[in-house]
Amino acid sequence: xxxxxxxxxxxxxxxxxxxxxxxxxxxxxxxxxxxxxxxxxxxxxxxxxxxxxxxxxxxxxxxxxxxxxxxxxxxxxxxxxxxxxxxxxxxxxxxxxxxxxxxxxxxxxxxxxxxxxxxxxxxxxxxxxxxxxxxxxxxxxxxxxxxxxxxxxxxxxxxxxxxxxxxxxxxxxxxxxxxxxxxxxxxxxxxxxxxxxxxxxxxxxxxxxxxxxxxxxxxxxxxxxxxxxxxxxxxxxxxxxxxxxxxxxxxxxxxxxxxxxxxxxxxxxxxxxxxxxxxxxxxxxxxxxxxxxxx
Amino acid sequence: xxxxxxxxxxxxxxxxxxxxxxxxxxxxxxxxxxxxxxxxxxxxxxxxxxxxxxxxxxxxxxxxxxxxxxxxxxxxxxxxxxxxxxxxxxxxxxxxxxxxxxxxxxxxxxxxxxxxxxxxxxxxxxxxxxxxxxxxxxxxxxxxxxxxxxxxxxxxxxxxxxxxxxxxxxxxxxxxxxxxxxxxxxxxxxxxxxxxxxxxxxxxxxxxxxxxxxxxxxxxxxxxxxxxxxxxxxxxxxxxxxxxxxxxxxxxxxxxxxxxxxxxxxxxxxxxxxxxxxxxxxxxxxxxxxxxxxxxxxxxxxxxx
Numbered sequence: 001x002x003x004x005x006x007x008x009x010x011x012x013x014x015x016x017x018x019x020x021x022x023x024x025x026x027x028x029x030x031x032x033x034x035x036x037x038x039x040x041x042x043x044x045x046x047x048x049x050x051x052x053x054x055x056x057x058x059x060x061x062x063x064x065x066x067x068x069x070x071x072x073x074x075x076x077x078x079x080x081x082x083x084x085x086x087x088x089x090x091x092x093x094x095x096x097x098x099x100x101x102x103x104x105x106x107x108x109x110x111x112x113x114x115x116x117x118x119x120x121x122x123x124x125x126x127x128x129x130x131x132x133x134x135x136x137x138x139x140x141x142x143x144x145x146x147x148x149x150x151x152x153x154x155x156x157x158x159x160x161x162x163x164x165x166x167x168x169x170x171x172x173x174x175x176x177x178x179x180x181x182x183x184x185x186x187x188x189x190x191x192x193x194x195x196x197x198x199x200x201x202x203x204x205x206x207x208x209x210x211x212x213x214x215x216x217x218x219x220x221x222x223x224x225x226x227x228x229x230x231x232x233x234x235x236x237x238x239x240x241x242x243x244x245x246x247x248x249x250x251x252x253x254x255x256x257x258x259x260x261x262x263x264x265x266x267x268x269x270x271x272x273x274x275x276x277x278x279x280x281x282x283x284x285x286x287x288x289x290x291x292x293x294x295x
Numbered sequence: 296x297x298x299x300x301x302x303x304x305x306x307x308x309x310x311x312x313x314x315x316x317x318x319x320x321x322x323x324x325x326x327x328x329x330x331x332x333x334x335x336x337x338x339x340x341x342x343x344x345x346x347x348x349x350x351x352x353x354x355x356x357x358x359x360x361x362x363x364x365x366x367x368x369x370x371x372x373x374x375x376x377x378x379x380x381x382x383x384x385x386x387x388x389x390x391x392x393x394x395x396x397x398x399x400x401x402x403x404x405x406x407x408x409x410x411x412x413x414x415x416x417x418x419x420x421x422x423x424x425x426x427x428x429x430x431x432x433x434x435x436x437x438x439x440x441x442x443x444x445x446x447x448x449x450x451x452x453x454x455x456x457x458x459x460x461x462x463x464x465x466x467x468x469x470x471x472x473x474x475x476x477x478x479x480x481x482x483x484x485x486x487x488x489x490x491x492x493x494x495x496x497x498x499x500x501x502x503x504x505x506x507x508x509x510x511x512x513x514x515x516x517x518x519x520x521x522x523x524x525x526x527x528x529x530x531x532x533x534x535x536x537x538x539x540x541x542x543x544x545x546x547x548x549x550x551x552x553x554x555x556x557x558x559x560x561x562x563x564x565x566x567x568x569x570x571x572x573x574x575x576x577x578x579x580x581x582x583x584x585x586x587x588x589x590x591x592x593x594x595x596x597x598x599x600x
Binding site for chain 2: 117118126129206231240256260
């Protein structure tokens with residue numbers, strides 16, 4: 001609760017939450033919001049924005065606004081689902097490794113380091129090519145390649161929690177490991193998990209668009225990535241139809257930015273030191289310039 | 296050690312791919328099974344996996360990455376040629392991003408909390424959040440006609456001198472390199488800013504202030520020296536990433552580098568090529584990480600102990 005109150009004082013976090021929430025709502029109510037069908041043309045090819053088509057039309061005359069809204073649904077779905085996979089794997093691995101220590105920790109650190117070295121996007125491309133082009137495969141591939149940072153952060157946090165007094169106390173009272181993890185460890189890493197989830201959503205949305213752009217997206221579903229890819233493949237560039245290119249990119253950028261703001265804000269609120277570290281140098285910098293001007 | 300793991304990992308990974316070269320070539324109708332087996336034997340695909348693995352390791356040591364299914368040329372040569380195309384384009388972009396990002400990050404930290412700082416942080420975050428391919432397409436639309444937007448050189452140059460070729464290359468490089476710079480500059484500005492802020496609060500910086508050193512010396516020689524470590528780490532990570540990171544940029548600008556080769560190899564089911572690229576990228580990331588560790592140890596001797 002105290003954390004929530006501290007969060008409420010930060011305008012950037014509020015902005016981030018509003019952005020993410022707005023896109024989530026659009027994703028949930030997408031079918032109700034689309035003004036035109038997305039499976040057949042409702043105007044001329046590459047119609048510029050007008051009162052009938054607010055964002056114009058694409059290369060076959062499908063309404064861009066409807067496409068963007070439909071894309072929101074699948075992009076956000078991929079984002080949240082992949083983030084869920086990443087958090088589930090990373091969180092479990094991180095908590096167990098941090099709590100148990102010993103060889104399980106050594107093993108986890110090794111595996112994490114190994115995965116961190118493997119370049120993400122090329123591996124995702126290869127894996128997506130192996131599994132085939134389905135939205136579920138994309139979710140799994142992105143999720144399984146972005147859990148490392150979660151486990152890294154969670155493990156470090158659990159490490160410091162493990163040696164705290166309340167954990168030692170409940171252990172001496174005979175509490176089991178699973179009880180300690182549930183009652184003492186999880187509540188303390190929960191805000192961290194929230195921050196990491198939000199960041200993972202951003203990363204997943206980003207990678208979905210990248211995979212779709214190299215032609216590995218789900219061909220059956222419209223997402224921001226596939227809209228961009230279609231626009232690029234189907235002469236939107238040479239037709240100068242910027243309205244077919246701009247909307248999905250703006251959406252991706254907004255969601256990623258919103259997620260960053262929220263994730264960063266939660267981390268800062270949890271670690272207030274981050275917000276204060278600069279106080280001294282700032283006054284120093286100011287004063288010394290002032291002294292120089294005096295001379 | 297990690298390099299060996301990566302090599303083995305890529306072997307397993309690429310054996311798991313569905314279909315092999317033969318399924319692709321043997322799409323020819325009415326192909327007799329003997330011919331199919333002959334091709335299979337030619338590529339060594341008829342041997343058991345363990346033999347293939349040993350052979351793979353042995354050949355790899357000798358620098359043999361096999362033949363590309365698409366061009367039937369040695370993979371190593373193909374990959375190296377693509378790398379040669381990628382490095383100048385992405386390298387220039389990355390170096391500019393590191394330099395500009397550092398300068399801007401330091402100046403934002405110095406003026407922490409002011410309008411300028413907020414403007415810099417805001418811009419950096421927005422650039423950081425932009426989808427790479429989207430930014431590239433927008434630049435493509437904006438500069439179509441002004442600058443070349445596709446490929447690496449002009450095929451219609453007649454009997455060009457060295458300087459025209461160089462100029463032509465540079466003109467082709469402007470847009471893709473600019474995208475690379477814009478995309479990674481944000482993270483450098485943000486990281487340098489925050490590490491510089493932290494360093495400005497350290498005791499030795501305070502001491503330097505107390506001694507009456509000027510601003511320039513305090514910022515660059517005292518504070519930036521401490522803030523250098525995260526910058527070095529990020530730089531080596533980025534440079535390792537750089538070789539792979541051109542994938543989206545190269546796709547948009549049809550730049551014949553490693554990234555475009557990856558996409559083409561996926562499309563053409565060219566597994567030896569894909570494997571070669573993947574190995575090369577992984578090893579370069581490992582190499583740059585190692586370089587980062589070494590530099591870290593040089594800059595901060597405490598790390599070694």
